[in-house]
Amino acid sequence: MIPAGKFVGRAARAVMRTFTGSNLAQNSVAAEGETSVTAGMSALARQAAAEGCVLLANDATLPLSTDTAVAVFGRRQIDWVHMGNGSGGDVNPPYLTNLIDGLEDVGARYDHVLAELYRSWCADPRHAMDPGFWGHWPQSLPEMPISPVLAEAAAANAEVALVVIGRTAGEDQDLAPEPGGYYLTEDEHELLQAVTGHFAHVVVVLDVCNAIDLSWMDLYAPKVSAVLIAWAGGMEAGNAVADVLYGRVSPCGRLTDAIARDLADHPSSATFGQTKRQEYTEGVFIGHRHFSTYAPNEMRFPLGHGLSYTSFSYEPLGCERQDMRVYLHLCVTNVGPCAGRDAIVAWCEAPRGLIQKPLVVVAAFSKTGELRPGESEEVTLVAELRDIASFDETRRAFVLERGHYHFRANDVLLGKVTLDEDVVFERLEPICSEDVDLRERILAHVEGLRSEQSGVSELALPELEALTRGAGTMNVAPGPAGNAGAFGGTTPELQARGIPAVLCADGPSGARLARRRSLLPCATALASTWDTGLVRDLYELVGGEVAEAGVDVLLAPGMNLHRSPLCGRNFEYFSEDPVLSGHMASAVVEGLRAAGVNACPKHFACNNQELGRNTLDVRVDERTLRELYLRPFQICVRDAKPRLMMTSYNKVNGVWAHYSFDLVTTVLRGEWGFEGVVITDWWMQRSRSPEFPLLRDNAYRVRAGVDVLMPGNIGRVARGHRVHPSLLESLDKPDGITRAEIEACAARVLAFATQTKR
Numbered sequence: 001m002i003p004a005g006k007f008v009g010r011a012a013r014a015v016m017r018t019f020t021g022s023n024l025a026q027n028s029v030a031a032e033g034e035t036s037v038t039a040g041m042s043a044l045a046r047q048a049a050a051e052g053c054v055l056l057a058n059d060a061t062l063p064l065s066t067d068t069a070v071a072v073f074g075r076r077q078i079d080w081v082h083m084g085n086g087s088g089g090d091v092n093p094p095y096l097t098n099l100i101d102g103l104e105d106v107g108a109r110y111d112h113v114l115a116e117l118y119r120s121w122c123a124d125p126r127h128a129m130d131p132g133f134w135g136h137w138p139q140s141l142p143e144m145p146i147s148p149v150l151a152e153a154a155a156a157n158a159e160v161a162l163v164v165i166g167r168t169a170g171e172d173q174d175l176a177p178e179p180g181g182y183y184l185t186e187d188e189h190e191l192l193q194a195v196t197g198h199f200a201h202v203v204v205v206l207d208v209c210n211a212i213d214l215s216w217m218d219l220y221a222p223k224v225s226a227v228l229i230a231w232a233g234g235m236e237a238g239n240a241v242a243d244v245l246y247g248r249v250s251p252c253g254r255l256t257d258a259i260a261r262d263l264a265d266h267p268s269s270a271t272f273g274q275t276k277r278q279e280y281t282e283g284v285f286i287g288h289r290h291f292s293t294y295a296p297n298e299m300r301f302p303l304g305h306g307l308s309y310t311s312f313s314y315e316p317l318g319c320e321r322q323d324m325r326v327y328l329h330l331c332v333t334n335v336g337p338c339a340g341r342d343a344i345v346a347w348c349e350a351p352r353g354l355i356q357k358p359l360v361v362v363a364a365f366s367k368t369g370e371l372r373p374g375e376s377e378e379v380t381l382v383a384e385l386r387d388i389a390s391f392d393e394t395r396r397a398f399v400l401e402r403g404h405y406h407f408r409a410n411d412v413l414l415g416k417v418t419l420d421e422d423v424v425f426e427r428l429e430p431i432c433s434e435d436v437d438l439r440e441r442i443l444a445h446v447e448g449l450r451s452e453q454s455g456v457s458e459l460a461l462p463e464l465e466a467l468t469r470g471a472g473t474m475n476v477a478p479g480p481a482g483n484a485g486a487f488g489g490t491t492p493e494l495q496a497r498g499i500p501a502v503l504c505a506d507g508p509s510g511a512r513l514a515r516r517r518s519l520l521p522c523a524t525a526l527a528s529t530w531d532t533g534l535v536r537d538l539y540e541l542v543g544g545e546v547a548e549a550g551v552d553v554l555l556a557p558g559m560n561l562h563r564s565p566l567c568g569r570n571f572e573y574f575s576e577d578p579v580l581s582g583h584m585a586s587a588v589v590e591g592l593r594a595a596g597v598n599a600c601p602k603h604f605a606c607n608n609q610e611l612g613r614n615t616l617d618v619r620v621d622e623r624t625l626r627e628l629y630l631r632p633f634q635i636c637v638r639d640a641k642p643r644l645m646m647t648s649y650n651k652v653n654g655v656w657a658h659y660s661f662d663l664v665t666t667v668l669r670g671e672w673g674f675e676g677v678v679i680t681d682w683w684m685q686r687s688r689s690p691e692f693p694l695l696r697d698n699a700y701r702v703r704a705g706v707d708v709l710m711p712g713n714i715g716r717v718a719r720g721h722r723v724h725p726s727l728l729e730s731l732d733k734p735d736g737i738t739r740a741e742i743e744a745c746a747a748r749v750l751a752f753a754t755q756t757k758r
Contacts, residue, residue, distance in 0.1 A: 037094050041518050041541045042236060047249075048538055049233030049240030051341070052525030055251035055307040057217070061160060061201045061225035063247030063309055064108070071111040071158035072099065073195050075144055076166035076207050078122045079129055083232045083509050083519060084209040085137045086171025087484070087682075088558060088572035091510040093235040093519035099164060099205070102242025114154050118144060135172030140180040143187035146194040155198040160225075162203050162245070163195055168232075169209035174273070174568040174610045182263060182566060183213045192216065196223035205230055205241060209522060209571035211259055214300055229253075231525035232571055234509065235518060247309060250340030252367075253528040254306035256575035257562050258288035258299050265291075265298040272564040275612030280620040284627050286563055287576035289358035303362070303577060304345040306528075310336025310373070312410075314344075317378065319407065319415020321385075324423075328364065328381040328407050328414045334371035342368045343530035344409050346381045348388050351403025355390045362579045363388050363407060367531040381414075383407065386425060387579050387635060391623040398425040398626075428671060431662040432625060432653040439691040442661050442703065449740040455754075456746045459497075464739075465727050466491045467746040468702060470712035471501070474682070479503040480549045482514030485711030487679070488753035499750060500757035504600070504710075507556030508572055508588065511546045518545060523558055523584070527574035532587040539588045543595025552756050553598045553644060557588040559632050560648075563608040578628055582635025589640035598756060601636055603648035603681055605629050605663060614685060617651040625652070634672055643676035643752060647706060649685075658684045658706050665705035677752045679708040692735045697726035699737040707745040 055062070064070065080098035083089040100119075103110050121127055121144045130138050154161070165188055169175050179185045184192075196202050203226045206212065217224060228251070230241045243249040260266050267282035267290050282290065291299035317329035328346055348363035363383040371377055388405075389398040400423040407414045430436050451457070456464060470487035479486060484506045489499030506512035509520050520526070520542065526535050546554050558572035559581055567573075574581040589599040606618040606629050620629065636642060645668065647657040657663055658680045668674045680701070689695040695703055730736030 037518050038541050038544055044534070044538050044541060045234055045518060045520055046236035046240050046243070048526060048529060048534055049236050049521040050243045050249040051531065051534070052231055052233065052253045052521050052528040053241060053244045053251060054229040054253040054255055054305070054528055055244070056214075056227040056229060056301060056305070057224070058226040058307050059222075061203060062228075062245060064160060064245050066107050066109060066246060068160055069109050069111070069158040070160045070162055071114050071154040071199075072103070072118075072162045072164065073114075073146065073191060074164035074166070075118060075122050075141060076164040077115070077162075078118055079141060079166070080238055081166040081168050081207045081209065081232050082234055082237050083522060084169045084569070084571040085132075086134075086569070087506040087512060087555070088171060088569060089509050089522075090506075091512050091519045092514065092516055093510070094516040096235050096519070097238030099162075099238045099241060102238035102240070105239050106242045106246045106248060108242065108246060111154055111158055135170070137168060137170045137173065139168050139175060140166065140185055143185070143191050146191055148194065151194045151198040158199075160201040160203060161195045161199040162205060163192060164205045164207055166207040167209060167212055169568045169571055171569055172610050172613070175210050175566045177263060177566060184216055189216070192220055196220050199223070201225045203228065203245070205245075207237075208232070210567075211257060211565040213263065214259060215261065231528060232522040233525055234521045237521070247338065250309040250338055251307060252341040252343055254304050254343045254345065254530055255301055256303065256524060256527045256577065256580060257565070258291050258303045258576070259301040260291070261298050261300045263565070265295065266564060268564040272566055272609060273611060275616055277617045277619060278609070280563075280618065280624055283621060283624045285358065286561070286628065289361065293359040306343070308336070308340050308342070310334055310338045310340040312336070312342045314410060314412040316412065316414050319417070321417050324385045326363075326383040326385060326407065326415070326417055328383065329378065330409065330412075330414055331376050331378050332368050332371070333376040334373050337373060339370050339372045341370050344368070344379055344381060345530065346383060346407050346409050346414060348383065349406045349408070350388065350390075351401055351405065353401030353403060355392055355399065355401060357390055361388050362577050365530050365580065365583075367529070367533070385423070387582075387631065389423075389425065391626045393621075393623050395424060395427070396430065397427045399423065429666060431622060431666055432655070432660065433622065434654065436662070438661060441666070442691060445665060446703070446738060446741060449738070449744055451740040451743060454747065455750050456743050459746065461728055461731070463491070463493055464742050464746045465724070466494060467749045468698065468708060468727065468742065469724065470679075470708055470710040472712045474711050476503075480513050480515060480551065482512060483551060484512070484555060484682070487708045487710065487712070488749055490712070500753050502552045502753050502756055503550060504553040504555055505546060505549070505551040507554040508558050510542060511549060511551060511554060513549055513551070515549065517549070518542065522571040523574050524571055527580060527584045530580075532583055535584060535587040536591040536594075539591025540594045543592040543597040546592070546597045547595055551597070553600050554592055555600045555602060555646065557585045557599065557601055558603070559585045559601050559636065560603055560605075560607045561629060561632070567608055568610040569607075578631035579635065582632035583639070585632060585636040586640035589636060589642045598644055599642050600644035600646050600679065601633065601642050602646035603657075604633055604645055604668070605648060605657060606652050607648035607650055613649045617654060619653060630667065633668075637668070637672045637674050645674065645676065645678050647678065647680050649681050656685050656687060659687060659689070659700050659704050661704045669705060675748075677707045677748050678705060679710050680706060682710055684709060694730040694733055694736045698724055699727050699730055702727060702737060702741055702745050705745075707748050
């Protein structure tokens with residue numbers, strides 16, 4: 001018999017799973033299978049996690065010597081944060097490493113008595129980690145109290161203290177702007193007070209999924225000698241952090257977001273957290289774009305900040321423009337005491353013209369190889385001028401205003417490009433606006449479609465309908481346990497025609513299956529490496545694991561911008577910057593493709609908050625939408641040519657993204673030339689088309705150009721393979737759905753499925 005308290009708890013969690021989020025809550029699945037990993041994976045994941053660490057401050061206490069006695073404080077040394085929670089993090093890894101494992105691996109001299117005390121305290125059921133449940137995971141954990149006697153005893157036996165502070169984040173849950181979320185808890189303050197009161201050298205390691213408040217750095221200065229951000233680093237995280245602390249890897253990670261002095265200094269804070277209608281009042285001025293232009297004193301650390309154990313000099317070698325690209329050449333020399341790599345971030349300062357612009361924007365970036373002291377490397381950075389152009393709503397085009405464009409890296413002028421007149425790219429139709437006559441635009445598109453699409457013209461209507469929806473539930477057979485669903489040939493009738501099913505698995509931190517698969521560093525960590533080659537190589541190995549499991553599509557990369565440091569899924573996304581995000585996403589797509597696996601970039605578009613993500617109406621002007629939130633997707637489509645794209649849950653200017661004709665057909669397919677399959681995020685909101693009242697749900701979606709509803713049912717009860725009436729009920733009625741529209745979606749799905757399964 002279940003005790004009443006436990007029954008109520010289970011019932012409450014069931015209710016929460018049903019009525020929050022997008023009905024995605026799933027119990028963890030016990031993983032089975034091998035404990036080994038792909039050859040080379042551990043080393044590459046360790047390298048990526050180490051090179052993604054960002055050294056914010058250092059008074060020369062780091063790197064540590066293995067002869068230096070250290071004492072480690074904070075329960076996260078044991079209960080390490082390896083990854084965030086939800087569909088983008090819940091991978092079943094073959095093993096995990098925490099900081100103590102890493103210290104053992106590098107041969108560090110640390111206080112074993114203190115470490116054992118923490119291990120025992122964490123193992124005590126009274127202090128065990130609360131696993132939480134979907135969308136309600138604890139973001140921080142209580143700390144073991146440190147008495148003055150304990151701190152004094154530890155200081156008597158160690159020269160340096162390492163203090164680990166951890167934060168998790170997750171899907172369907174934003175980081176709380178309160179102690180235990182964005183801010184330190186009273187426990188954590190007491191820990192820092194106790195340690196800084198007894199140690200002359202204190203190194204703080206931030207084991208975090210999201211950026212957190214750093215005002216405590218002022219409070220405990222100068223006793224805090226160094227601060228290292230160790231973004232959630234996956235299965236090799238503990239080893240990677242030890243590599244950096246002890247100088248096996250010279251820090252070369254750089255921030256992918258600006259860090260503000262105060263949360264309220266972020267202009268997005270004015271509206272973040274609203275759950276019905278959220279105005280992006282800051283426009284294009286988020287993060288570094290805002291701080292560098294208007295409030296440099298409110299920025300604690302700029303985008304691109306990161307210290308090293310060595311130093312570099314830069315010699316410009318020339319700059320030339322070829323059409324709409326600028327090639328920036330420089331020589332990088334290691335002029336410091338140890339070997340290391342350097343991330344080169346090229347900033348562009350555009351001329352002050354009629355269009356209000358950020359002071360500087362990221363134009364290009366690269367990463368050197370490891371340079372020994374005195375060694376040099378010539379680097380060429382390629383800046384796409386289109387990617388730094390401003391969108392002019394008056395001229396309805398991306399524009400480069402005439403004048404001088406200065407390109408710098410680390411305050412060194414790399415080159416200058418002068419435009420004698422404005423460069424105006426092709427004029428574009430207005431999108432996602434109530435001023436657009438969307439009905440006429442859609443009708444013109446529908447009239448241009450042709451029936452009898454190749455390969456699908458002979459299919460019966462129920463077969464066509466089945467091609468536009470995935471299987472009725474997740475974890476479909478005969479795919480591997482834990483898969484995210486399938487589309488394509490998911491019915492006996494379609495399979496009898498030789499149409500294969502396409503299997504999906506959640507990402508982007510590795511394949512989320514009920515078997516052991518490698519757990520990667522989070523996307524923010526990978527972007528902090530500023531190394532697309534490393535990311536590409538890592539995802540090629542991941543693709544091998546995905547393919548070996550019989551999965552065709554990894555639902556990755558996540559590409560939404562870090563509009564606010566509070567977004568719960570920031571760990572799945574790369575940066576606040578669209579250029580960095582777009583190129584990192586391209587590396588993921590290319591790496592998976594090299595292993596024969598398809599990537600599915602997501603969430604298109606403006607999924608920048610988890611709270612109320614299914615009902616939130618993002619209100620954003622067209623310039624901001626095009627210049628910021630669509631740009632990374634455009635770069636990825638242009639450069640990597642993915643064959644899939646996933647829409648987001650939220651509305652954009654009043655229309656759910658999975659019903660947005662302008663996002664999917666006008667922009668993605670029309671302007672960018674995307675020829676692949678567009679799928680929904682898992683489940684969608686029921687709605688009728690305001691332009692065509694006979695169209696609802698699946699018909700509304702198909703008219704927008706969204707090919708597949710995933711995982712295949714709209715409501716909370718899986719419908720299996722039964723034909724859903726919403727697609728076909730208006731067929732051949734005035735303003736109703738047409739067979740040509742259904743065939744267009746089905747043909748794209750058929751082409752993808754047959755090409756994928758060759």
